[in-house]
Amino acid sequence: MxxxxxxxxxxxxxxxxxxxxxxxxHVAEDVVQDVLIKAQPRWARISELDVPDxxxxxxxxxxxxxxxxRVAAALRRERVQWPAPAQDGVDVVVRREAILQxxxxxPVRQRLVIALRFYEDMTDGDIAALLGCTEGTVRSQASRAxxxxxxxxxxxxxxxx
Amino acid sequence: xxxxxAIRSAFAALADEAPPSDRIRASLTxxxxxxxxxxxxxxxxxxxxxxxxxxxxxxxxxxxTQPPASRFPVLHAGPGGGxxxxxxxxRPAWLPRSYGEGKRTVIVDGTQAPVLSRDWQPGTANQAISxxxxxxxxxxxxxxxxxxxxxxxxGVPGRLVQVGDQTPGTYLTWQPPGQPQLLMxxxxxxxxxxxxxxxxxxxxxxxxxxxxxxxxxRFGWLPPxxxxxxxxxxxxxxxxxxTQEVAMSGPGGRQLLIRMGTSAAMRLENTFATTPIRIRExxxxxxxxxxxxxxxxxxxxxxxxxxxxGPGDEQAMPTLIRIIEEFEFGPWPDxxxxxxx
Numbered sequence: 001m002x003x004x005x006x007x008x009x010x011x012x013x014x015x016x017x018x019x020x021x022x023x024x025x026h027v028a029e030d031v032v033q034d035v036l037i038k039a040q041p042r043w044a045r046i047s048e049l050d051v052p053d054x055x056x057x058x059x060x061x062x063x064x065x066x067x068x069x070r071v072a073a074a075l076r077r078e079r080v081q082w083p084a085p086a087q088d089g090v091d092v093v094v095r096r097e098a099i100l101q102x103x104x105x106x107p108v109r110q111r112l113v114i115a116l117r118f119y120e121d122m123t124d125g126d127i128a129a130l131l132g133c134t135e136g137t138v139r140s141q142a143s144r145a146x147x148x149x150x151x152x153x154x155x156x157x158x159x160x161x
Numbered sequence: 162x163x164x165x166x167a168i169r170s171a172f173a174a175l176a177d178e179a180p181p182s183d184r185i186r187a188s189l190t191x192x193x194x195x196x197x198x199x200x201x202x203x204x205x206x207x208x209x210x211x212x213x214x215x216x217x218x219x220x221x222x223x224x225x226t227q228p229p230a231s232r233f234p235v236l237h238a239g240p241g242g243g244x245x246x247x248x249x250x251x252r253p254a255w256l257p258r259s260y261g262e263g264k265r266t267v268i269v270d271g272t273q274a275p276v277l278s279r280d281w282q283p284g285t286a287n288q289a290i291s292x293x294x295x296x297x298x299x300x301x302x303x304x305x306x307x308x309x310x311x312x313x314x315x316g317v318p319g320r321l322v323q324v325g326d327q328t329p330g331t332y333l334t335w336q337p338p339g340q341p342q343l344l345m346x347x348x349x350x351x352x353x354x355x356x357x358x359x360x361x362x363x364x365x366x367x368x369x370x371x372x373x374x375x376x377x378x379r380f381g382w383l384p385p386x387x388x389x390x391x392x393x394x395x396x397x398x399x400x401x402x403x404t405q406e407v408a409m410s411g412p413g414g415r416q417l418l419i420r421m422g423t424s425a426a427m428r429l430e431n432t433f434a435t436t437p438i439r440i441r442e443x444x445x446x447x448x449x450x451x452x453x454x455x456x457x458x459x460x461x462x463x464x465x466x467x468x469x470x471g472p473g474d475e476q477a478m479p480t481l482i483r484i485i486e487e488f489e490f491g492p493w494p495d496x497x498x499x500x501x502x
Contacts, residue, residue, distance in 0.1 A: 011186060103172070
């Protein structure tokens, strides 16, 4: 598959994935474009891989973890108003928005971990390999992220079912 | 009560906010064109293939009037030094606000360095002002062409050429008496007129620079078709990582690239390499079908090397391995100049 065919077929999925990982569609747009521009010259080699999607996901993660992006994300977090704690019986949509608001403002690594765990259904081992850290680090990042969800949105402990 | 379904639902809602792919594809075309043009000038300046594309949408006026947006890392690469001292010769005394030096390139021909190129950029943005000092016949194919305008650069006639359409580039060539040729190139998001004004202002501010840089790496062995061709040494950075790149092209067009540094991109490439290999005391990976080597040196510096097949050398992998076996990395470069003006 040539580069243009891949982009035509997979760009919507890449954008959804990047939006989830970035917590922000504008950042996702920027990151995906950067990644594709970087990938294009190496496409002959990337396309020979069994899973070019995984390669690009790794590039997206690396880009999100870059120092430049982290600074920008930190600035965004400072500007965001934290949501008021949700009350019992609150509407599902409102609760989801509250969760989303917290997800958007998580530090990048914490958001990546829970996005990969809950949206991509990846195991902690796979997440660790992708992020270049230990499984213990993945678990601790996930724990912190979930604690923040509980703390900020006044949510009850996550049920791991 | 919240459970994993609630979190998944939130992420699904977040995914639904993804921007439309049609719009991205359209802007991707423009950014890719800008990236290619940037690579073109980097090749002209001898910087090879390390351009990082991180476009920043901003007009020139906006950029010139805003607080500095540049972010340059503080890099602790090495002590610098090497076997060939290269005078920097010139630098601009004026640059747009937020611009800092991000890249240096030297063309090495035998034991001489006839060309030096320096790039200033706003952080890692895909814009740059470059000063190419000297010339070499290997650069002739990339010489900017177009209808020239004669301008005055501090009493010396200069040749101003504007190229491109949607993403223009400006080239200004002049030669002070008794000095090598200077080529100023400007690739910014500005419109053509603003680029030309910028090129002229920066060129007119160019002053002697007494500082030096060094060529540290050296080849111990090269195949016959590459043994006598000039090569390029490039120093730069990506994110918080320093990079040093050696590149050359043989007469038949085959290319050798050796990239060193602490780049995350190198670690990424390593992830997908295939067969283990050990060269001298270094462990790493090779991808024979791609003629690529990935090594991690004892001090943590990572090395990526690639060699095309050449005439009479259809099995380039053993050739590449021997090149690396006998390659002298030299002292790692002093990168303390990154971000300076």
